Amino acid sequence: MGSIEKRGKGSFRLSVVTGYDAKGKAIRERRNVRVKNKTQARQELAKFEAEVLSGDYSRPTYTRLEDFYKEWKQKFAEDHFAPRTLQEYIGIIEKRIIPQYGHMKLNDIKPMHIVDFLDGMKRGEGRLDGKSVPLSPSTIRNCYKAFNSLLSVATDFGLIKNNPAQHIKLPAAQRKKSVAYTKENIDKMISSISNEPYIKQVMFWIAFVTGCREGELVALEDKHILEDKGTVRFEQSLTQLSGGELRVKSIKNGMDGTAAIPNELMEMILKIKRERKREFMMLRDRWYDPNRIFLFADEEGKPMRPDSVSQWWACFRKRNEIGDIRFHDLRHYSVTYLIQQNVPTKSISQRVRHRKIGTTMDIYGHHIEEVDQLAADHFSVFFSNQNSS
Structure with missing residues (x-):
């Protein structure tokens, strides 16, 4: 039910009753309009009433x-x-x-x-x-x-009816340069890493074998090494705030999971795990976080910063002339290596904790196509036999 009130020359206030309060007083929505005459005001009232009663009406807000x-x-x-x-x-x-x-x-x-x-x-x-x-x-x-x-x-929050930014088209995202995956690069990294401190060797192998990210690597605790299952569990990441404070957060996209590792790598990790526990038992009250034993930490249990991993890796690359391969690229090398070993894409996707297998296909599709072509070539033998007969 609506009504019109003339407010001045060419000015009208529209009013629509939407209900009644506990005392029986009408609850109204109002809108001021400027039109030539009352006939046009009635037309505006009809539109306003339809908008209110259909649920499309959003009360004006004056919030800046x-x-x-x-x-x-x-x-x-x-x-x-x-x-x-x-x-x-x-x-x-x-x-x-x-x-x-x-x-x-x-x-x-x-x-x-x-x-x-x-x-x-x-x-x-x-x-x-x-x-x-x-x-x-x-x-x-x-x-x-x-x-x-x-x-x-x-x-x-109901302060505006529609989000004005919702349908805006953005500049096309720049595609990241694909990592130059070569066996020569892998061989050089592996031969060079053996000259690094033991803990750095273990960091490299975990990243390469499991495809984890820097933040996930330095967030590993003793409880995440599942010796009986031969796996490493990734369920958290470490980030550094602007003030320098380190904070544990949930893993990217909330995709936690485990990755199986070779027995040789498990033994390397267990050696570090035993050392961290020994240090924890010695310090106790002076330990960085009494509730956590980070694997990659200083003698007081404070974990490495994610950026310190990248800084070490940059120096390592320069010393050994490895080229433009970031530490994060070990994740891409890990996936690409598994693709070339004909490991099923679904298994790879689960291993590196992509939310959808389509993500793995989008990022590594060109490598998958190369392997698929090799698979197709195996069928050539049947055509060769047919021609020879």
Whole structure:
């Protein structure tokens, strides 16, 4: 049930009753419109009533973006993002988004504002380092994700009807350069790693054999070495916050799991495990974390930082002239090696903890096609026999 109230020349207030409170008082939604006459006002009332009764109506909000940002941070972001991602988004919002759009009401932010924001970064506007070159597609995508999160949560909280950033097209992501997988590289790494300290050798072999990431490697504890099953369990990762604090977090995409390892590698790991336990028994109260015994840690139990693994690896590569192979690329080498050994793709996908087998296919499809061609060649023998007969 709706009504019209004339407010002035060409101005009308529309009112729609949506229900009644406990005291029998009508609950109304109102909207002010400017039209020429009452006939047009009735037309607007019909539209407004249909919008309200269909459930598509969103009550206007006068919350500014910078005010809502505090709510987003406290009531959503701190519980939904990993520490490093949260820090990155906070930096983007406070340094890039709030200065431009913080004064605007949430309802006034339109898709074109998001387009202009992204387009400005493509042209190099608003760079924090003072340079005039465009920002990289990956940086632009991260800025979009932060902006989109703000507006998406505002939609979920019922502050705006639709997320204006929802259907914006982003710059194409740059495809990462594929790792140059060669047997020569593997042979050189293996021959060179034997000259490194024992603990570094074990780190290399775990990464190469299991395909784990740096953060997952340094987060390994004694309890994750399952000697009776001959496996290593990956269920957590280690990250370093901007202040230097190390924090254990859940594994990427929540995909924990185990990876079987050779007996020889298990013996190498058990040697380190026994040493860490001995140090723990000696220090006890002075141990970094009384509830955890990290495998790759200093004499007081403090684990290695993930970036320290990459730093060591960079020096190792340089000393041995191995080439442009990152420590993370050992994960790709591990998968590629297994593909070439004709291990089923599903087994590989589970081993490196991809959420979907399609992820493995997307990343390593070209290697899988090469092996598949070799499989096809085996059938040539039947055609050879047919021709000879």
